[in-house]
Amino acid sequence: MSGQRKIILDTDPGVGIPGTDADDPIALLLALSDPRLDLLAVTTTFGNCPPELGARGAGAVLAAAGRADVPVAIGDSVPLSGVLPALLVEAYAGARGRPGRVDLPMASDVVAHQSAAELIVQLVRDNPNEVTIVAIGPQTNIARALELDPEIADLLAGIVFMGGALGLDPVYGRGNITPVAECNIWFDPLAAKRVFESGIDLTMVSLDVTNPNTGLVLQDSAIRALDPTRSPVAEILAQVCTTYLDAPMFDWAPGCVLYDPLAIAVAADPGVCVTKHMSLSVETSGSLTLGQTVPIRDAKPNVRVCVDVDGARVVDELVATILTYGDHRKDRS
Ligand code: RIB
Numbered sequence: 648m649s650g651q652r653k654i655i656l657d658t659d660p661g662v663g664i665p666g667t668d669a670d671d672p673i674a675l676l677l678a679l680s681d682p683r684l685d686l687l688a689v690t691t692t693f694g695n696c697p698p699e700l701g702a703r704g705a706g707a708v709l710a711a712a713g714r715a716d717v718p719v720a721i722g723d724s725v726p727l728s729g730v731l732p733a734l735l736v737e738a739y740a741g742a743r744g745r746p747g748r749v750d751l752p753m754a755s756d757v758v759a760h761q762s763a764a765e766l767i768v769q770l771v772r773d774n775p776n777e778v779t780i781v782a783i784g785p786q787t788n789i790a791r792a793l794e795l796d797p798e799i800a801d802l803l804a805g806i807v808f809m810g811g812a813l814g815l816d817p818v819y820g821r822g823n824i825t826p827v828a829e830c831n832i833w834f835d836p837l838a839a840k841r842v843f844e845s846g847i848d849l850t851m852v853s854l855d856v857t858n859p860n861t862g863l864v865l866q867d868s869a870i871r872a873l874d875p876t877r878s879p880v881a882e883i884l885a886q887v888c889t890t891y892l893d894a895p896m897f898d899w900a901p902g903c904v905l906y907d908p909l910a911i912a913v914a915a916d917p918g919v920c921v922t923k924h925m926s927l928s929v930e931t932s933g934s935l936t937l938g939q940t941v942p943i944r945d946a947k948p949n950v951r952v953c954v955d956v957d958g959a960r961v962v963d964e965l966v967a968t969i970l971t972y973g974d975h976r977k978d979r980s
């Protein structure tokens with residue numbers, strides 16, 4: 648379809664893996680389902696699970712959705728510092744290092760031979776000024792791609808990322824992994840700082856809007872009401888959400904907070920959030936404040952920050968979009 652926005656989804660999807668967030672696989676389903684988006688590739692990063700496992704899950708979701716043509720590339724398994732945070736080492740030694748409960752066929756041939764950074768560079772070069780990266784995990788792959796080919800900074804249409812916390816929401820905007828830092832930034836603050844300083848058009852979807860106060864929660868009652876027999880995609884949605892209800896990562900709400908899907912919704916329609924242009928940087932050395940996203944006074948704005956959203960409406964719309972995905976495909980065939 649013409650007029651679609653070309654996106655690369657850089658993600659850490661723990662598909663049905665107990666103890667991981669359900670939002671990455673939901674974001675992938677939305678990226679596939681939203682007719683305004685053209686998903687060029689999925690690149691995987693560490694976070695919810697190791698990137699190899701994320702690629703396996705993403706490949707299986709793509710195959711189940713009839714989109715095994717979308718390439719998947721595996722990214723770095725450690726942050727730019729070279730050291731995986733101890734809490735992830737421990738988590739990956741347990742359930743978060745093993746395939747999840749979602750029973751999906753494995754499509755090994757969808758995994759590209761290139762690294763995530765190489766695939767990002769190739770796609771941006773092939774589609775100058777047309778590609779938006781939607782980054783919903785630590786930003787290591789983007790930093791590596793910029794290292795490999797710094798000129799892509801001028802060839803990208805933009806980056807929409809889920810990450811950071813600015814304290815704009817007094818309850819949830821203060822961080823989820825430390826009192827001041829959000830996980831995606833905290834897991835690789837050096838990478839995030841490079842992205843913040845890259846000059847690329849950046850849109851930030853932070854904890855200030857991805858929280859129960861904006862209504863951005865797929866409620867447990869709505870999850871229980873999903874009909875998994877409706878389509879393969881509905882089945883995946885139901886399975887990843889019920890796995891999350893059994894083993895939640897955060898206890899912010901009775902249901903799934905849809906952090907990452909909001910980044911996809913913003914890529915499809917930037918008007919979905921109210922934004923404010925701000926000057927931001929990332930703390931990379933503070934012993935108490937590592938990974939904090941910090942406003943810089945009197946400096947040139949470098950990030951469009953989402954400051955308000957009707958989260959409940961976004962949730963209703965995105966669930967409807969995902970659930971009608973099979974219908975659109977049937978209509979086209
Ligand atoms: O802080 C929220 C982010 O970390 C999301 O990307 C989610 O997937 C989580 O693990």
Ligand code: CA
Nearest residue numbers: 659671783784
């Ligand atoms: Ca994520």
